[in-house]
Amino acid sequence: MSLFLIVALLLIGVLVPIYTERFGRKINTFATMLAPGIAFAYIISLIDNIFAGEHIIEYLQWIPSVGLTLSLHLDGLALMFALLILGIGLLVIFYANYYLSDKEDAGRFYAYLILFMTAMLSIVLSNNVLQMWMAWEVTSISSFLLISFWGHKSESRKGARMALTVTGAGGLALLAGLLLIGDIVGSYELSVILGSGETIINHALYPVVLTLVLLGAFTKSAQFPFHFWLPHAMAAPTPVSAYLHSATMVKAGIFLMARFYPVLAGTEMWFLIVTTAGLMTLLLGAYVALFKHDLKGLLAYSTISHLGLITLLLGLDTRLAAVAALFHIMNHAVFKASLFMAAGIIDHESGSRDMRKLNGLWQFMPYTATLAMVAAASMAGVPLFNGFLSKEMFLAETLHQHAFGFLSWMIPVLATLAGVFSVAYSLRFIHDVFFNGEPVDLPKTPHEPPRFMKLPIEVLVVICILVGLFPVMMIGDFLAVASKAVLRTTDLPYYSLSIWHGFNLPLMMSGIAILGGIIVYAYRSKLYRFQSQFMQTDAKLIFEGVVQTVISRLSQAHERFDTGSLQRYVAAMLVFTIALIGLPLFEFDVGFEPVNMQDVSGIEISLGVIMCLSAIATMIFHRQRLVALIAISVVGLVLSIAFARFSAPDLALTQLAVEVATVILLMLALFFLPKKTASESAPSRVVRDLGIAAAFGGLVATINYIFITQPLASISEFYLANSKTGGGGTNAVNVILVDFRGLDTLGEILVLGIAALGIFKMLARIRLAMPSSDEKGRPWSTDRYPPIVSMVSQALLPLALLVSFYIFLRGHNMPGGGFIAGLITAVAMIQQYIAHGVEWIKPRVKVDYQNLIGLGVLIAAFTGVASWGFGYPFMTTWFDYFDIPFIGEIELASALVFDLGVYLTVVGATLMILAHLGKLSTPERPKVEA
Amino acid sequence: MLNIAVIFVGVILCIALILNLIRLFLGPNTADRILALDTMYINSIALILVYGMHSETPLYFEAALLIAMLGFVSSVAFSKYLLRGDIIE
Secondary structure (H helix, E strand, O other), X not given: OOXXXXXXXXXXXXXXXXXXXXXXXXHHHHHHHHHHHHHHHHXXXXXXXXXXXXXXXXXXXXXXXXXXXXXXXXXXXXHHHHXXXXXXXXXXXXXXXXXOOOOOOHHHHHHHHHHHHHHHHHHHHEOEHHHHHHHHHHHHHHHHHHHOOXXXXXXXXXXXXXXXXXXXXXXXXHHHHHHHHHHHHOOOEHHHHOOOHHHHHHOOOHHHHHHHHHHHHHHHOOOOOOOOHHHHHHHOOHHHHHHHHHHOOOHHHHHHHHXXXXXXXXXXXXXXXXXXXXXXXXXXXXXXXXXXOEHHHHHHHHHHHHHHHHHHHXXXXXXXXXXXXXXXXXXXXXXXXXXXXXXXXXXXXXXXXXXOOOOOHHHOOHHHHHHHHHHXXXXXXXXXXXXXXXXXXXXXHHHOOOOOHHHHHHHHHHHHXXXXXXXXXXXXXXXXXXXXXXXXXXXXXXXOOOHHHHHHHHHHHHHHHHHHHOHHHHHHHHHHHHHHHHHOOOOOOOOOOOOOOOOOXXXXXXXXXXXXXXXXXXXXXXHHHHHOOOOOOOHHHHHHHHHHHHHHHHHHHHHHHOOOOHHHHHHHHHHHHHHHHHHHHHOXXXXXXXXXXXXXXXXXXXXXXXXXXXXXXXXXXXXXXXXXXXXXXXXXXXXXHHHHHOOOHHHHHHHHHHHHHHHHHHHHHHOOOOOOOOOOOOHHHHHHHHHHHHHHHHHHHHHHHHHHHOOOOOOHHHHHHHHHHHHOOOOHHHHHHHHHOHHHHHHHHHHHHHHHHHHHHHHHOOOOOEEXXXXXXXXXXXXXXXXXXXXXXXXXXHHHHHHHHHHHHHOOOOOOOHHHXXXXXXXXXXXXXXXXXXXXXXXXXOOOHHHHHHHHHHHHHHHHHHHHHOOOOOOOOOEEEEEEOOOEEEEEEHHHHHHHHHHHXXXXXXXXXXXXXXXXXXXXXXXXXX | OHHHHHHXXXXXXXXXXXXXXXXXXXOOOHXXXXXXXXXXXXXXXXXXXXXXHHOOOHHHHXXXXXXXXXXXXXXXXXXXXXXXXXXXX
16 A cells, blocks of 8 residues: 555545445444555554554655656654644544434535545645645635534634635745745755755745745634634534644644744744744633633643643753753644544533533543543643653743853743643633532433443543553654654654653642642632633624724725726726736837838728728717618728738638627627717727727737738748648648647637527626617617518528538648638527527427537547547548549548538537527517617 | 720719719718618629639629618618618517
8 A cells, every 4th residue: 555545545535425324324424434444454554563653654656747746755743744634634533423412414424524634634645835735725615614513603614714714824825935936946845845944944925935834824723823713612512622723624724834943943033923823822722721611721722732732842942952942732622623523522411611500520420521521631731641741841941042142041931831720721621510509490301322322532532631641662663763854864853752751840839830830720710700800802703893894995996997887997908918018018119121012902901991081980980880880890801801912811711700700799789888988088088098008009010010010930831841741631721720720729729618598697687777768769670580580580591500610521631621611600500590580499409509519629629539540649630532432532621620610619609699689689678778 | 805894884983882872972862872882792793703803703793682682682772771670670
């Protein structure tokens, strides 16, 4: 098996719960546990390799041409996290089996949970930082889904939104940071990056990189000042809180800091930022936790505080501090997950989480109470439990550092103070809930939970005790390999995991913390009274307020640009283009060579004059829309004659077909415009618009002139020389379209199809008022379909189809091709719509234009794919000559099939747009008087 | 001889096109303008065919064919617009 299989297995595991839900809750749960179970067993089987100092790295080619490789690795740090993620994940799934009520959608819940597990595991296993970032974002999203699992509750939705916003924003900062790192190091492979710490630290952009990466880490790990989302994430079901928001996801930020410890840590800036943030978070979390009446609220702030503790340890400038940080990551995950599960049981079996109501539960659930007490003692740092050991290491490390210069003595003092509060809130968790009198009007009578609901807690609590009693045996090796990975060394600094170090300062600090905690708890009512003088601030309200303000500001700014005025859009676009194209022209002066002009005849000059005059007339008549349309048709007509004259017959054909389709389209749109003439523009506007238009026209003319006069090496020669030999066609234009640049054409017809579908969708809901008379107020004629037009049009259709077929077939060698043929067919069909109406066409043409577009794109794509079947690259064309009796030699080319795809797409898209615009005006529409 | 005739016809067609254009600008009715455009299509067909004869190639005849067909469609569409406003009912 390989690491990739693990991730793939878990991804498949996301679907398992959805499909096994129908077999009942039990089977569902066990089926869900299958994939993580196998993954867990596999990782366990690798433990020996890692302990032996191995560093497993696996690669999978993804897009080798742009240097993207998927790579996974497993080292000591990844091993530690992988076991935490999978192990606690399994327990949480098992626990959720009992926690979720029968009515709840457990399949969906498990699917989200496994999705999260996959993402989280991918973070720790990724050897490529971009890949790691992807997984990072998926954890944010799956966390959002899990917090909002009870979507009917407003607080769930708001909490989920807040968590997603904060962690998502941090994720973007992280992406920027990782891209910078990749740029500095020249690789996104973690194994390379971790070896180039010197390069990064000495780089000028190091402060930026550090800030961005730490932003990502702090938001994810709820460090001050981004800690506020975590308490609101407690709106999630308790298994989620136990898993994501205490044991794993919030540790992702810590993991990130540990992962990049070898390359980013060790500088003044790192110590200062990380230590300060950690210390603030540690104190704030511990202090606020004491005042939370909600069980989960208390645990949430306690989690924040412990995350701060770990961050602080990573910020301290001793190598042992990093070891202590890793140790505490494991311990915290174990005891906090069990505490959350205990809180979930209490909530589940008594109906409340309010510690003012929950009292004296010892008599109802002594067994759960015992488990919770052990876990809470571990959290408080009581000797003989695992929490005590890492806390001792932490306190010892606070004594040996100098990050704050002469003020460094503050760190151990403040750490002890945080310890005092930590003991106090742990005590409150136990004493308030299980003792302290009788319960106060609980919704139901508390009782012990089902037997196996306690199993996950038992497992975790046993680990707490075993680690507390036999630390070296239990986790000595794990800690050692993880520390080696973080510190990137093979010989670790000396540390002792024994429980007893003699009477020393850290032990004294622990003692002070425990005594102080008891005293603080005893006098808590005074503290509550003091605290109640402060205004209660709800982060949710503030956050929502900020979000609303930002949204309204941005939409104001947006409205300033997006005014709905077409004139303004066009003006902005043209001015921008002028700036973009015009500015480089200033620096580009090679002098104009005198060129040999072609002889110009009187006919050409007069046609040119006609075109110019029509263009000007279009502008003069622009307030009489139909006349302007007629005038611009003349421009199109003369243009196509010009194309024919100057040896571009393909363009001439295309121009003609497009011209008619466009005119019809404009007429369809014009019909719905208000009939009244728009008011005259102000003189200043006329000048402005004239200026922009003149500048743009001048620019285009200049560019044309440059192209005509400069001797340019053109690619045309290549196409002309190779179109017959390489593509089998003598019409180079068509061969370019369907062969040389076939991929472009495929993309273009795809875009055309998408545009047509978009227009279809936009028109589907539109309701337009239909004018009942023309501009002069004359009513419309009652003769809807004049018979002469109908008859002639009907006769025209077969002829037009024949022409279209002819143009299509000969396209490869002579002017023509699928695009022009498609337009001709479409226009011929539109003619039938005009002459007979939609109602007449409907029963006669039973073609769904959407399907036509889809079919066209599929045929074109299939022709491209088919060349794979013959062992050639995508879009290789094939042609050969055949001798058919009576007809003679003909050429068959695979490009013709491709062209068929183009043809179908063009027909479908054009008809879809025009016919649907036409359908807007059914008689049921409201009418307005002109 | 044919060459001279061809050039002569080309010049005549050009004059016709210019006259059409004048009618198109002057109007006075929209129907006049549509008719002027339609006549321009026909004159263009002739011009292209004459040009094809002049340069002795049939390459441009498809363009003439298309103008004949599509010009008709466009004239019908304009007329339908005058008649009903809504060209596809």
